[in-house]
Ligand SMILES: O=P(O)(O)O[C@H]1O[C@H](CO)[C@@H](O)[C@H]1O
């Protein structure tokens with residue numbers, strides 16, 4: 001039955017869903033990679049699609065920007081629509097000298113300045129981590145496709161434009177590979193509701209060097225990440 005944010009029916013989504021922040025990236029993926037595609041929801045133009053990839057069912061849907069937005073969609077997809085595996089496919093900023101635009105990062109864990117996981121966990125630190133099977137499958141699929149991936153810790157920030165002087169230097173020192181705005185929240189929702197989650201990111205900005213991809217490139221050019229995510233989705 002439809003929820004306040006997803007106007008689909010039970011059974012409309014596959015067990016595994018790919019989720020970018022941008023609903024137009026979701027549409028691009030559905031139109032470019034999936035066959036037999038049906039648009040299954042469109043509330044607030046947050047488009048969701050289900051189709052097949054190499055004959056196996058896969059869904060793709062946007063989740064918006066920031067932990068509050070993605071938490072609503074991921075919660076309802078798991079609880080109301082039976083989705084079992086969430087694979088976020090996002091963009092991120094880099095802070096390390098040796099990480100460059102278009103590099104692909106797999107978030108083994110996600111640090112954050114958001115309080116959501118403390119709210120879930122009696123104000124204690126919660127280690128927001130990827131599901132190991134999803135992680136291992138993604139690494140294996142990347143190797144099979146000769147896609148170089150970095151695997152490690154990312155940082156999910158509440159603010160895209162951070163006023164905290166020096167925060168990015170601290171991140172670099174602590175080995176944070178990329179900065180996004182959702183991974184830690186999605187890992188928290190998945191843990192709370194007993195689902196599996198993974199985040200794969202493509203570097204769209206170098207925060208320290210001031211380098212940026214265009215909006216068009218963020219929507220249409222992340223093919224290596226899409227291929228790794230789609231092959232992961234059908235090899236679980
Ligand atoms: O490209 P997406 O998946 O939206 O991810 C990143 O891009 C947005 C900010 O530009 C935030 O949602 C951030 O996490």
Ligand SMILES: O=c1cc[nH]c(=O)[nH]1
Pocket residue numbers: 091092093094160179180181204205207
């Ligand atoms: O959250 C994000 C996403 C892309 N680039 C950034 O700098 N931060």
